[in-house]
Amino acid sequence: RFSSDPALMVDVYYDISCEMVANPDVRLTWLDNMANKLKMTGHLEEAAQTKILSAALVVEYMELLGQWNSEFSTPKRFDRIVPNLQNFLQMPAKEDLDMESEIAQSGYFTREGYTGLLTEAIDLFHQSKNFELAVNSYRMLNTVYQELDDYERQADAYMRMKDFCSRIGQDKENNRVYPNYYRVAFYGKQFGSKDNDSIMEEFIYRADPRLMIQNWVKLLEQQFGTAYGSSKVKILQNTIKPSLELSDDNTIYIQVAAVKPWYEKKPDTIFKQHFNVSQFVLEQPFTESGKPHGDLADQHLRRTIFTVESPFPSIKYRLRVEKKEWNNLTPIENAMNLLENKYNTVEELMSPNASAKQLQMEIQGSLIPQVNAGPLAIGDTFVKPAYPSSAREQILTMLQKLATILRKAVAISGKMINESQVKFQAALVGACDRFDEKVSQLILLNQKIQTESTQPDRFAVRRRFGSVLLVDSLDASQAEDESCSTPPSSKNSKVRGQLKVPKPATPKRSGEMS
Numbered sequence: 001r002f003s004s005d006p007a008l009m010v011d012v013y014y015d016i017s018c019e020m021v022a023n024p025d026v027r028l029t030w031l032d033n034m035a036n037k038l039k040m041t042g043h044l045e046e047a048a049q050t051k052i053l054s055a056a057l058v059v060e061y062m063e064l065l066g067q068w069n070s071e072f073s074t075p076k077r078f079d080r081i082v083p084n085l086q087n088f089l090q091m092p093a094k095e096d097l098d099m100e101s102e103i104a105q106s107g108y109f110t111r112e113g114y115t116g117l118l119t120e121a122i123d124l125f126h127q128s129k130n131f132e133l134a135v136n137s138y139r140m141l142n143t144v145y146q147e148l149d150d151y152e153r154q155a156d157a158y159m160r161m162k163d164f165c166s167r168i169g170q171d172k173e174n175n176r177v178y179p180n181y182y183r184v185a186f187y188g189k190q191f192g193s194k195d196n197d198s199i200m201e202e203f204i205y206r207a208d209p210r211l212m213i214q215n216w217v218k219l220l221e222q223q224f225g226t227a228y229g230s231s232k233v234k235i236l237q238n239t240i241k242p243s244l245e246l247s248d249d250n251t252i253y254i255q256v257a258a259v260k261p262w263y264e265k266k267p268d269t270i271f272k273q274h275f276n277v278s279q280f281v282l283e284q285p286f287t288e289s290g291k292p293h294g295d296l297a298d299q300h301l302r303r304t305i306f307t308v309e310s311p312f313p314s315i316k317y318r319l320r321v322e323k324k325e326w327n328n329l330t331p332i333e334n335a336m337n338l339l340e341n342k343y344n345t346v347e348e349l350m351s352p353n354a355s356a357k358q359l360q361m362e363i364q365g366s367l368i369p370q371v372n373a374g375p376l377a378i379g380d381t382f383v384k385p386a387y388p389s390s391a392r393e394q395i396l397t398m399l400q401k402l403a404t405i406l407r408k409a410v411a412i413s414g415k416m417i418n419e420s421q422v423k424f425q426a427a428l429v430g431a432c433d434r435f436d437e438k439v440s441q442l443i444l445l446n447q448k449i450q451t452e453s454t455q456p457d458r459f460a461v462r463r464r465f466g467s468v469l470l471v472d473s474l475d476a477s478q479a480e481d482e483s484c485s486t487p488p489s490s491k492n493s494k495v496r497g498q499l500k501v502p503k504p505a506t507p508k509r510s511g512e513m514s
Contacts, residue, residue: 004227006041007205007318010034014315021092024061025106028054034315039124042208043317045133048124050315052081052137053088054108055117060091061104080136081121083276083311115144122160129176131164132271133313138164168271177209178274180258182216183282183306183321187236187253190228202321204259204280204308213258224252238284257282262305266344268351278311285334296373296381301329301337332391335378339398342366342375346405356416360428363409366402367431375402376435379442385449392446399439407432 013034020027031054038047056078062068078085097103107113118141125134138161145154182205191201207216217235224233228250236255262281267273282304287294304326308319329337346366349359366375379399383392410425410432417425 004223006037006223007203007316009037010046010316010318013037018090021090022096024057024104024109028057028106028108031057038317044124044128045130045313046206046315046317048121048128048130048133049082049313051117051121051124052078053085053315055114055121056082056085056089058108058114058117060089062109064091064094064097065104067104067109077136077140081133082315083313087310088315111144111148115141126164131168132275135161135164135168176270178270179209179312180207180211180213180216181205181260181280181312182207182213183257183259183280184220185255187255188251190250190252202306202324203318204306204312204321206312206314206317206319213256217254217256220254220256224254228252259306266348275313276311278308280306280308282306296335296378297331299331299334301334303327303329332382332387332395335382336394336398339375339378339395339402343398343402343405346402346409350405350409350412356413359409360413360416360424363406363413363428366406367410367428367435375399376438379439383442383446383449385453389446389450389453392449396439396443396446399442403432403436403439406435 013030017027017030017034020030031050035047035050035054038044038050059068082088108117118137122134122137122141125131125137138157142154142157145151145157183202184205185200185202187200205216211219221230221233221235232250233252233254236253238255238257259280259282261273261277262279263273263277284302284304285292286300286302287298288300289298293299304324306321307323309322310319312319346359346362348354349362368374369377376399379395382395410428413428414425
């Protein structure tokens with residue numbers, strides 16, 4: 001099983017190295033084996049992270065032994081390369097070391113050994129096009145060269161740093177590709193904990209960007225089919241809720257879903273969006289009829305947030321899920337979420353380092369939608385008498401904000417085009433004018449609905465994972481009388497002063513299957 005599951009093999013190598021805390025030479029040998037295994041399987045960044053961990057351990061052990069003197073001085077900025085490094089730096093107490101025997105005698109525990117580990121890490125970061133981490137590693141390496149007055153090696157380091165920094169600055173077309181992330185759950189008697197009768201293990205994998213989900217599923221089928229037999233491996237759809245009956249046989253059930261990094265506030269660069277990431281989101285559309293997709297007025301969304309044991313990037317490309325919570329968005333909440341995401345995406349693509357092609361594609365998808373319903377379809381769906389004024393006004397506010405930023409984006413696009421794109425740019429300008437006109441029509445329609453309406457606003461929207469919160473002034477007695485016509489999201493609400501605010505949804509915890 002170990003040989004057919006490279007991620008498990010990496011776990012084994014790391015666990016063995018941790019058992020050798022009192023023998024630093026053997027510990028670093030196992031980490032070197034682990035780095036080689038990661039390189040063999042194409043996980044170059046994880047191999048580089050392992051080299052950085054080894055360099056950090058060299059510093060820790062030599063300080064513990066009183067051998068890290070001014071000649072080896074260096075700022076310990078490993079956290080800028082390996083986020084949450086302390087998770088991997090298990091160290092023994094000094095009295096647990098056998099001071100009488102020869103320990104820390106290998107070539108690792110010298111100035112050349114330390115700088116050699118950093119240099120290996122830099123080369124691996126370079127190969128994986130992770131230039132930011134290569135620069136941070138060079139900053140640490142240069143402190144040693146400065147201490148030694150080694151100007152030749154400093155000059156070489158600064159030249160390479162300049163090259164890496166130039167590549168980062170010139171990467172306006174997003175030529176670098178970033179990893180895909182997959183939530184993988186394993187079900188069967190072979191997995192889980194005997195202590196709590198669990199029959200599952202759940203992980204987030206950081207995968208090669210060239211591996212799409214269908215290829216990833218095939219790869220897992222091959223790996224576990226080799227270990228247990230192809231007839232004993234079955235792939236579960238994400239719509240299936242596994243049950244305890246799965247433990248009745250020796251079959252391995254695997255469930256795979258693509259997930260994205262989740263942030264309270266999205267970082268401003270793509271590199272930061274993939275650095276020090278410990279939470280991931282899975283969004284699954286559904287309707288009350290049981291079908292996954294429907295009209296905007298019927299489209300719900302289940303959002304699940306997974307928290308892993310340690311942030312990515314890491315010395316491992318597979319990290320265990322430690323916690324998960326989820327929440328269901330109603331159709332109108334989902335619509336607001338779509339508008340908010342659209343606005344944020346356009347805003348992000350207007351940055352100086354963003355891709356002009358991606359910006360133009362995003363503008364086209366918003367103003368001239370050809371496949372999915374565009375933003376204006378949301379206005380057509382929800383700016384109707386059937387929906388309360390607070391919801392309609394929020395939708396219109398978002399559409400106005402989107403119209404403003406799309407106008408700015410079209411202007412930016414006009415400065416980037418070549419002669420062959422003049423007609424395309426003119427079409428975007430025309431579509432932008434029509435978008436503004438349609439939003440104005442929706443505003444007038446809403447004013448007419450407001451004038452003609454005699455019904456009080458009885459709607460409140462709660463957003464567990466967002467910033468939007470709509471409230472109304474309907475008192476408790478009115479709410480009781482009109483509950484039959486209240487949208488589902490405002491049921492089970494309570495009166496706080498004069499505002500009826502829905503109770504926040506209680507997140508379900510790990511162990512409760514979605």
